[in-house]
Amino acid sequence: MARVKHTPASRKSGKKKAPRASTSTQPSLSSSQSPATRERSRRGRKKMRNRQGTVALREIRHLQRSCELLIPAAPFIRCVKQITNQFSSEVSRWTPEAVVALQEVCNFFHAHVSYC
Secondary structure (H helix, E strand, O other), X not given: OOOOOOOHHHHOOOOOOOOOOOOOOOOOOOOXXXXXXXXXXXXXXXXXXXXOOHHHHHXXXXXHHOOOOOOOHHXXXXXXXXXXXXXXXXXXXXXXXXXXXXXXXXXXXXXXXXXX
């Protein structure tokens, strides 16, 4: 016999459950619960917590990815090119990696001088 694909509508055609009516004969749990438990049940689900060190590692990765330098890139590149032209007109090109390395060194030196 061939297989037949069952659609969601055909699957739900089974018996329908009647909604449960709350009975007043059951003992109320709220009177036996502590105030903290009642407050948590009123608010909903308990907040998920991360394992130890997960948030710290996430912050470290974020800070390593972000490269906040003291001097913005465009003005620094203009300054580097001006200084290069003053010393030698033959050198006119800088690789992006060299400019970034120079900017990081300048940033480190500036931070070191300001802390001392």
